[in-house]
Amino acid sequence: MFNGSSGDANNSTAHTIQPSYKVEAILNDGMIDGVHRFKVKWEGFSHEQDTWVEEHELEAYPDMLSIYKKAREENTADVSKFYRLLYEADGPPISVVNKVDDVGCPENFTYINNNIYSDEIPRPCTPLFWCECTNGCRSNCECTKVSNYDKYGLLKDPECDRIVECGPLCKCADKCVNRIVQRGSKAELELRRYEHKGWGVVTKRPLPRGAFVAEYLGEVISTDEAERRGKNEVTANLTYLYDLDKECTGAGDISDFCVDAKTHGNISRFFNHSCEPNMQTYAVYTEHRDPRLHRLAIFTNCDIEAGEELTIDYSPGSKNGEGLQVNKCYCGTSKCRKFMFY
Known part of the structure; x- marks a missing residue:
């Protein structure tokens, strides 16, 4: 478990979980202002609305809390720095597992979401052509004529x-x-x-x-x-x-x-x-x-x-x-x- 102060300590006000809010994922935990708290992602909200809550506020989510604790305790290395680093990642939360050695997060590494x-x-200043579609490209749009994706967003031709x-x-x-x-x-x-x-x-x-x-x-x-x-x-x-x-x-x-x-x-x-x-x-x-x-x-x-x-x-x-x-x-x-x- 992470026992140091978090980089998010300035946003450490406890959040009381209301019935209308649902926890989507537990992202991290640590001692903040002397209280052991857990960082949670709320269902339907972006990561900007993630908050720190106390353990008793997660009593409605025993399985989620148990799985989170087990994953953290099974690690043979301190991966708390990794979790703090990965919090910056866009997309679904990334978990970390190390049952092999005591190696944690790489030194002097910064997580980025853009080059x-x-x-x-x-x-570059050579613009792409553009379309006039307003609610997604239509079947007769120039963009879709050269699109490599099917309607599910998967590559149509892996040899493209x-x-x-x-x-x-x-x-x-x-x-x-x-x-x-x-x-x-x-x-x-x-x-x-x-x-x-x-x-x-x-x-x-x-x-x-x-x-x-x-x-x-x-x-x-x-x-x-x-x-x-x-x-x-x-x-x-x-x-x-x-x-x-x-x-x-x-x-x-x-x-x-x-x-x-x-x-x-x-x-x-x-x-x-x-x-x-x-x-x-x-x-x-x-x-x-x-x-x-x-x-x-x-x-x-x-x-x-x-x-x-x-x-x-x-x-x-x-x-x-x-x-x-x-x-x-x-x-x-x-x-x-x-x-x-x-």
């Missing part, structure tokens, strides 16, 4: 080259079926510690093929800066650099920019590698068409069961083991290349 662009990165969503000039509503990545992930996820692989991510609910899971976020930097950082990270057998090269199709093409999630990132930073992954990354455009600065959106490439680990291929171009051998691979699949290459 951070360094000063040397040009901001790129995904173009409705842009900021489109008049359709945020709920438009062609605004999947920009609306954010709805996947319910858990950070889980593994013996050999370190932190990984599992889904708490089944995910169908073609579902958006997360965007790979971090600091957007130049390739030169990525090379400088990468030398130190590869030497330490640890790198979080992701080239923005999805639109580089020529043999000699290299990306101009890269996303580094080492110190600033989101849940995707913790996706583990697999030589036979159940997710795939796509180039997505939501505001512009500059192929050098597309977004990195991660979708499922198969149906995934609840409790299954979510994985990507760190080096999809190294099918035969090309590149610098860095770490031993523990994915355990039939197609395992035995090592990860960069």
